[in-house]
Amino acid sequence: MGGMTAAAPTARLPFGTTVERVRGGLACPACRAPSSLDEPFCAHCGARVVIGARAGRRPADVAATRSLQFAFLVIAANVVVGGLTFAAVFVVSDAARLIDAALFLEAIKLIAVGALATASIRFGVRGIRDTADGMLRRRGWAVAGIAISACFALLVTLSFALTLVLALR
Incomplete structure (x- = not known):
């Protein structure tokens, strides 16, 4: 010995x-x-x-839950600002001001949805990364949060780009 x-x-x-x-x-x-x-x-x-x-809850489970919660906030922000954009169509009668109002509201939606989607994706990635053993009970929630946020962020970015193209014409 x-x-x-x-x-x-x-x-x-x-x-x-x-x-x-x-x-x-x-x-x-x-x-x-x-x-x-x-x-x-x-x-x-x-x-x-x-x-x-x-x-009980592990920090990775909490991160996965936060990811899905932020993804739902992305959807809610998109609905609220989309409703404001739809209301602006009825309020504004001048075509030139309508494009400016739509561009302004699309920019607000891009900022709000972009910030929420970024938070959702970061929490989702953290939730997946923090489980080295692969035993995250809410791994599906983290993946769903990332997927929902990424899809809405892409759609809002395309919507802003198309509105910008219309405004520049």
Whole structure:
């Protein structure tokens, strides 16, 4: 046993993790015997004592949820500003002012939807990236948030470009 050393496990736990506690420390996942934070292996059966994540929300789950929430806000902002644009058609009777009003409202929609879509995509990517083990329960929410936001951002950008082309004619 001369030159053999073993690294001592750290007692610091990553943020958001908990330990299944029994009297005297941890519970071994294999035999459910009490173990200690200072021992990486069970004294009873020799199995590795793993400190697992809590069954509640993980930060990646929250990011995936935020991604989908921002995607719904993208849809809501598009509907609200689209309604304002539709109302401007009835209020403004002069054709020259109508194009200017439409361009102005399309620019507002581009800024609002662009900001919300960017936030949605960033949260979705963070939610997917933060799960190195691939066990994100809400991975579909993150992907849906990214897809919805990207589609609406593309449509709003094309709508602004077409309105700009009409205004420049």
